[in-house]
Amino acid sequence: MHAPAQVKEADSPAVRLSQVAITFALKGGGTYQAVRDIDLTVGASEFVAIVGPTGCGKSTLLNAAAGLLKPSAGGADIFGERLSGLNARAGYLFQQDALMPWKTAIDNVAVALEPKGVPRAEALARGREWLGRVGLAAFADRYPHMLSGGQRKRVALAQMLIRNPQILLMDEPFGPLDAQTRQIMGNLLLDLWAQDRKAVMFVTHDLEEAIALADRVVVMSAGPAARIVGDYPVSLPRPRDIAEIRLDPAFHAIHKAIWATLRVEVQKAYAQGEGANA
Amino acid sequence: MRRTTLLAMQVGVGLAFLLVWHLLTAVPVSGGKPLFDPFFFSTPLDVLARTWKDLVSGELWYHLGITLTETVLAFTFGAIGGIAFGFLFARREILASVFDPYIKAANALPRVVLAPIFALWFGLGIWSKVALGFTLVFFIVFFNVYQGVREVSPVVLANARMLGMNERQLLRHVYWPAALTWMFSSLHTSVGFALVGAVVGEYLGSSAGLGYKIHEAESVFDVTGVFSGMLVLAVFVIVIDTFVTAIEKRLTVWQPGTGAATAQG
Known part of the structure; x- marks a missing residue:
């Protein structure tokens, strides 16, 4: 068990990605830049959802915060400490x-x-x-x-x-589930999270899910070399019910605002043919 | 199909075969002789009678015991060696690369040519047969464990690492069970090959075992003796295989498709 966060740590965000770029070497030569110029901060008890078109490098970002991937530029600070190796303070829920x-x-x-x-x-x-x-x-x-x-x-x-763990990293964890099960799992997650409010990075391609769950929704651009193109606070009251909050007029306003940004990127990705592969 | 119907049909095929064999070799046709000469083909009743005689006299049990001992030893040593080296090579990529051509060459070698060498080294007793079975079992288990360790799901591995497992814990909770799965999937083949090694070894030079008995009968053109030996061998293989299936069922209870209930919703 980790000791409770100390005072000094309380000032530092749970996760701070600064100027992160991640480039993969391709088989047969050449490189592919998945993400670049990523600056993202997740507070110690903040629930941040990351949305973006398919193939935009959302998961890559999560892996950088987990220490499963080493950024080719920039770095990740976990509670103010530069991450090297695996992030021992994070739990990871895979897709x-x-x-x-x-x-x-x-x-x-x-x-x-x-x-x-x-x-x-x-x-x-x-x-x-x-x-x-x-x-x-x-x-x-x-x-x-x-x-x-x-x-x-x-x-x-x-x-x-x-x-x-003090940080929860979730990579489209409910993606493979059917719609009803997703709602049930979403509510379960919120219930458990509400008990001690860990820092959460939640990757999804489902904007409604993102808004229903998170305190903040971060929008990424279409890949390659995806960047963050939007960062929206979600000021809906808690506790929330995933199914009911979608009927809230405030939910619609937020959805409209974010979708204006996200739609452009989704269309870009689709035009590149990225929409065809998951 | 119902189990009993299936069993009845399986038995039916065996009886039909025996009946045809009997008609061709034991029933006189024109000229007072059967269609096939029993000297070359024996008859089912003779084979059964001979087998029964050997069983009652206790001679067969002695030879069966020898063959079983060789099979079990060959399998045990082969599996231990295969697991150890499979693990080592999968975890130390450099070893696998360096030894790759030699392992392929050794595995491609027909083992029968080794039998006389083993007889020379280990004598005509059981150990030369165990050695022959070992060379067969080792490679099957080795390749399967090697594959199993290398093909551990990357997600399961990443998850285990994120849970904070160190190398030793990964070995115990991830690599080892994955390797065993692959070994069990080849259990039937490797046990079968252990038996093949034992019987072939006996056949080529020994003074006991089922292979020896068959060889002995062949050398005096005792076709009934040869078929009797083959019959015993076949029953022996089925008994061992049933045993292996039972073990497999117990050990792979976690795998899908083993008849366990699957939840919905």
């Missing part, structure tokens, strides 16, 4: 299934405490508690393939949160 398929739900959650040196019996007890919080107490002994897509996401959520 794809990332659970260990050979472990049951409870083992998948409990194993997340092993790197912290928590004894197995205690880890299992806390794992059961977390499975309960995500509504899967009765499914502890199921293997991932015996769970539905939504249930697997719940396990992954519990696996991430049990470590009590």
Whole structure:
């Protein structure tokens, strides 16, 4: 367990990306610049959603904050400290299934405490508690393939949160789920988040989801060399219900404003043929 | 199809085969002789009678025991070696690159040519057969474990790393189970090859085992003895395979498609 954020840290944002550029070497020579000139700050208890057209490098940005990718220029500061290697203070929720398929739900959650040196019996007890919080107490002994897509996401959520990370990085986590399950998962996420308000970077291509969840929506341009082209505060009251907030007139006003920016980029991406591949 | 219907049909095919064999070799046609000479083809009843005789006399159990011992030893050592080297090579890319041509060459070599060498080195007892089986099992397990460790899902791996796992924990929770999966997927093949190594080794030079028994019968043109040996071998293989399937079912309970319930919604 990390010690509570100290006073000095409280002044520093959870994540600060400064002048980040990320370039990939392509097979057969040449390079591809995914993102450039990225300046992005996420406060210690701020929920930031990042939207943009398909293939604009949203996930790349998340990987830079996670330490899974090293920026080719600029850098990431985590609570004021320059990140080198993996970001030990962050939890990551992947779009794809990332659970260990050979472990049951409870083992998948409990194993997340092993790197912290928590004894197995205690880890299992806390794992059961977390499975309960995500509504899967009765499914502890199921293997991932015996769970539905939504249930697997719940396990992954519990696996991430049990470590009590101060930063949550989420890469279109509810993307593969059906519409109703997405809403349920969105509300579950907001409930859990409201309890201790971690810093969140939430990548999605669904603008409505972004507005419903976040305090701020950041819009990225079409790739390659995507930049941030918009940064909108979402001043909707909390607690929110994902399904109901969409009917709020204020929601529509925000949606309209952001969509004006996003639409241009989506069209650009589509014209480049990026719209065809996910 | 229902299980019982399927089983009945499976048994039916076997009986039909035996019946045709019997009609061709044991039923006299014109001239008082059967269509096929039993000297060359034996008859099903003779084969069964011979097998029964060997079973009752206890001689067969001795040879079966020898072959089983060789199979189990060859599989155990081959699997241990294959897992160890598969792991090592998958985690140390440089080793894999350097040894790649030699491993391919060694694997391409027909193992039968090694049998006399092994007999020379390890004698005519069980160890030369174990060595032959080892060379077969080792490569199957090696390639599968190597593949398994290298093809661990990058997402599962990234997730485990983000959970803070160190190299040892990754090994235990990610690489090891992934490698075992691949090893189990080749379990039938590798157990089968362990048996092949044992029998071929016995056939080429020994004083005990099923392969020896078949060879002995062949050398005196005892076709009934050869078929009896083959029958025992076939039943033996099916029993071992059933055993392997049972183990596999237990160990791969987490994999989809093993008959476990899948939740919806």
